[in-house]
Amino acid sequence: MQQYDARVDAYIGKSAPFAKPILEHVRRVVHEVSPLITETIKWGMPFFEYKGLVCQMAAFKQHAAFGFWRASRLNDPHHLLKLGGENEESAGGSFGRVYKIEDLPSEDALKQFVVQAMHLNEIGDKGGNMSGNPKKAPAVKKELVAPDYLLTSLDENPKAKETFEKFSPSNKKEYIEWLLEAKTDATRQKRLETTIEWLTEGKTRMWKYK
DSSP, rough: OOOSSSHHHHHHHHSSSTTHHHHHHHHHHHHHTTTTTTEEEETTTEESSSEEEEEEEESSOOEEEEEETTGGGGTTTTOOOOOOOOHHHHSSSSSOSSSSSGSSOOOOHHHHHHHHHHHHHHHHOOOOOTTOOOOOOOOOOOOOOOOOOHHHHHHOOOOOHHHHHHHOHHHHHHHOOOOOOOHHHHHHHHHHHHHHHHTTTTTTTTTOOO
């Protein structure tokens, strides 16, 4: 796979004027970390890969976003990452809404995150630790069950329920995991309301990127 992907050039070219320098900046910083990082397009936006997904960037109408695929596994001593809550959900990234390059952490900080993310993929981390110590054998995979609060809300919203029941297992899983990953009651409630709204409109969890 090539280090640079022409589709990413096209994506940047079609982005809003304010977003282009942000995307070009992120692209340069990520590639400066390692020539082994490659590009691709997934869900309609640019992703950077090294033995798996590392990070992604996106441009919206009024803001841009840059995020790490395993942001919750990264060591963040200076609390630069914005995980969970309104910022992450509305911006689609790990640093909230990005309106200009200065809204992102320094190049050195971003590069450290990229190095960590590459290391996680290198050791095949699926939620282990950054030390590289051997992990326990994975537990038997259990069937993902929809939480009661989702089922109750679906019963109260027939259209949303109809959409959910017609979805493939993978589409259902995306919504369920999103809800279960909420770290606070407020975040969970906000995600639940968004889930019902999107299901009522017949949308998948990742509809923005398709």
